[in-house]
Structures are given as C-alpha cells and as structure tokens.
Amino acid sequence: MTGSEEPPAFRLAYVPGVTPDKWVRIWNERLPDVPLSLTQVSAAEADGVLLDGGADAGLVRLPVDRTVLSAIPLYTETTVVVIPKDHLVTAADEVTVEDLSDEIVLHPLDDVLGWERPPGRPAFERPATTADAVELVAAGIGVLVVPLSLARLHHRKDLTYRPVTDAPGSGVALSWPEDAHTDLVEEFIGIVRGRTVNSTRGRRPGPAQAKDERTGTASPRRKPATAKKPAGGKQAGGARRGSGGSAKGGRRGRPRGR
Numbered sequence: 001m002t003g004s005e006e007p008p009a010f011r012l013a014y015v016p017g018v019t020p021d022k023w024v025r026i027w028n029e030r031l032p033d034v035p036l037s038l039t040q041v042s043a044a045e046a047d048g049v050l051l052d053g054g055a056d057a058g059l060v061r062l063p064v065d066r067t068v069l070s071a072i073p074l075y076t077e078t079t080v081v082v083i084p085k086d087h088l089v090t091a092a093d094e095v096t097v098e099d100l101s102d103e104i105v106l107h108p109l110d111d112v113l114g115w116e117r118p119p120g121r122p123a124f125e126r127p128a129t130t131a132d133a134v135e136l137v138a139a140g141i142g143v144l145v146v147p148l149s150l151a152r153l154h155h156r157k158d159l160t161y162r163p164v165t166d167a168p169g170s171g172v173a174l175s176w177p178e179d180a181h182t183d184l185v186e187e188f189i190g191i192v193r194g195r196t197v198n199s200t201r202g203r204r205p206g207p208a209q210a211k212d213e214r215t216g217t218a219s220p221r222r223k224p225a226t227a228k229k230p231a232g233g234k235q236a237g238g239a240r241r242g243s244g245g246s247a248k249g250g251r252r253g254r255p256r257g258r
Contacts, residue, residue, distance in 0.1 A: 010184045011038045013050065013058035015043045016130075017077075017149030018172055020059055025193050034184065043112045050177055057185050061112050062171035069175050072159060076169040077147040079113065082154075083139050089143075094163040104142030106133040112147065112170050119145065119167070130154060212214040 010027070014020050020038065027036050041049050046060040051068060064071050081100060083089050089099070097119040105120030108127040123142055125131040133144045134154040147170040151161045174192050176185050 008034050008184065010034055010188065011039065011055045012036060012186055012188070012204065013041050013046060013055035013060070015038045015041060015046055015059065015061055015172075017147060017153050018059045019149075021193050022189070027188065030191070030197055031187065042110060042133055044110060046175070050175060056180070056182065057174060057176040060173055060175045062173050063114075064173065064175050066179055070177040070178050071173040071191065072183065072192070073171055074174045076171045079145060079164050079167040079169055080148050080151050082134060082144040082146060082151050082161045084140065085158055085160050087143070089162055090160060092162060094165050096166050097164060100143065100145070100164070106136055106142045106144045108144075110134040111228055112150075113145065113168050115168065134159070155257050201241075 010031075012020060012024075024036055024038065027034075030255070039055055041055075043057070043061045046058050047065055049055050050058050050060075059074075062069075062071065062073065081089065081095060089095055092099070100120045103120040104123050105118055106123050106127055107115070107118045108130050110129050120143070123136075127136060130144070130146060130150055131154055134156065136142060137144050138156055138158055145164055145167055148161070148163075148219060174189065
C-alpha cells in the first residue's frame with residue numbers, strides 16, 4: 001500500500017427502527033482492520049443514498065427498486081397501534097383494522113406500511129413525520145399504526161401499543177447496488193445470514209487457503225500411522241511360524257508313543 005492509498009472501509013446505511021448493533025459487533029470482531037461507519041437515513045432516502053454511492057449497503061425497508069438494487073429480506077415486523085394508556089383499546093391484547101374504524105388514524109408522510117387504504121377516519125392534515133404523529137397521539141388527536149420498532153423508538157410513558165393482527169407488515173432487508181457487489185458487501189451478507197467465521201463464503205481466505213484456491217488443489221492430509229508388516233513373513237514377536245502353527249522355539253514337539 002502506498003502513502004496515497006486509503007485503508008479499506010465499509011459504509012452501512014440504516015433506517016429508523018432498525019438496530020444493526022449485533023451485526024456491527026460481529027464485523028468488528030472478524031474484520032478489526034476494516035472500519036465500519038454507520039449512517040442513519042430516512043426510509044424514503046435509502047434507495048437514493050445507495051445508488052448515489054453514499055453507502056456500500058443498507059438496512060432498508062421493503063420494497064426497493066429491484067431493477068438497480070439487490071436485496072436480501074431479513075424479517076417482517078409486527079404492526080401495532082400506538083394509543084394513550086387510558087384508551088379503550090388497551091382493554092384488548094390485540095386488535096384488528098376493523099376495531100379502528102371509528103378512530104382518527106394518523107397517516108404521516110413518512111409512513112412505511114404502504115397502505116392501499118389506511119384504516120379509520122383520516123385526520124384533517126397528515127403529520128410530516130412519525131415523530132410528529134406520536135406527539136399528536138399524546139395530545140389525544142388520534143391513533144397511529146406503525147411497525148413495532150418505530151413504536152419503541154418513539155416510546156413515551158403516557159403511550160402504549162397493541163398488535164394489529166391484519167395490518168400489513170413492514171419488511172426489512174439488506175440492500176446494495178447491483179453493480180457494486182464487492183468483497184466487503186459479501187462479508188456483511190455472511191454476517192447477517194449467520195455464516196460462521198470458517199465459512200468458505202463471506203470470508204477472506206488465509207494464505208494457505210488462498211494458495212490452494214489458486215492451484216485448485218486441496219491441502220494434503222496426513223494419514224494416520226499404521227503398524228508395518230514384518231519382513232520375511234515374521235510376526236511382530238519375531239518368531240517364525242512352523243507348518244503346525246506353533247510359534248514356540250521354532251521346532252516341532254516329539255510325537256507321543258502309543
């Protein structure tokens with residue numbers, strides 16, 4: 001490496017609600033010489049950040065533009081309704097969309113659920129952000145339906161939530177530009193997929209492995225030691241068997257008289 005070259009680094013974007021801490025910790029353990037930098041972006045900005053080269057990969061919300069981005073779905077979040085603690089809905093362990101039909105359901109401009117038709121009655125105006133919508137819920141203006149991670153991210157002591165069993169879920173995926181599938185991207189794919197450090201994919205080979213891969217040969221294995229067969233037909237004890245099968249003294253015994 002010359003003085004003008006920069007050391008390798010990996011840039012990971014992530015959207016609100018996603019917690020990459022576990023994967024970042026594994027990365028730092030396996031690749032301590034490759035720093036990983038985190039950048040939080042809104043769900044709406046994530047595709048643009050990846051395509052503009054602002055990050056090497058991202059933990060994003062589905063859907064993504066599959067014509068230019070690759071994506072590996074990771075999980076789908078539970079959807080919940082955020083309500084004041086004294087709301088009637090708190091009497092149930094879970095609710096349906098129909099249960100919210102008489103409620104004013106806030107629909108922020110940064111909504112990530114992709115409703116065909118949001119439930120309940122619409123508010124007079126759409127809040128700009130999910131954070132703004134949470135403040136309106138606390139003020140008693142309406143209720144809010146969001147992925148569980150966003151309800152936890154914007155938690156308030158005066159609010160709670162309940163699962164909405166038939167609401168759409170929000171899928172989270174690892175995504176990267178199709179034309180930028182680098183070795184470091186493959187390393188991170190291996191981490192989120194749970195590959196071990198000894199996996200042949202998502203791992204930089206050591207010198208011995210790299211040599212074998214170049215030559216196309218496997219490293220020879222040492223065979224376990226076996227006992228050598230004594231030369232000249234002798235047994236391990238050094239005695240030569242007679243035709244009668246006796247190994248003592250190498251002589252036949254005298255026949256008994258009748």
